[in-house]
Amino acid sequence: MYDVVRRIPAGSVATYGQVAALAGAPRSARFVGFALHANPEPGVIPCHRVVFRDGSLAPGFAFGGPERQRALLEEEGVRFKPGSGEPAGADGWRVDLDACQWRA
Numbered sequence: 001m002y003d004v005v006r007r008i009p010a011g012s013v014a015t016y017g018q019v020a021a022l023a024g025a026p027r028s029a030r031f032v033g034f035a036l037h038a039n040p041e042p043g044v045i046p047c048h049r050v051v052f053r054d055g056s057l058a059p060g061f062a063f064g065g066p067e068r069q070r071a072l073l074e075e076e077g078v079r080f081k082p083g084s085g086e087p088a089g090a091d092g093w094r095v096d097l098d099a100c101q102w103r104a
Contacts, residue, residue, distance in 0.1 A: 008049040010076040012102040015053045048072040055094035
């Protein structure tokens with residue numbers, strides 16, 4: 001599963017379910033989340049590039065919260081849907097999956 005996440009290119013994101021399916025464990029999106037929370041190689045395994053199926057950010061992003069996850073993604077050129085910019089579910093905090101989802 002970590003190998004799949006390592007392959008997500010900068011400027012792209014994948015969903016938890018997408019990572020699970022590519023790792024050969026469909027229906028294991030929750031497991032992917034638990035595994036990424038315990039990322040053994042932060043900075044090497046780009047867990048910030050994994051988002052929920054609606055493009056929203058992980059509220060418990062293990063390495064600094066959703067604000068840090070968004071900053072890391074924006075530094076890579078990931079686009080967010082226009083919105084109010086409010087955290088926790090507002091459209092401004094959802095990745096534009098049409099433009100940025102990894103097509104593995």
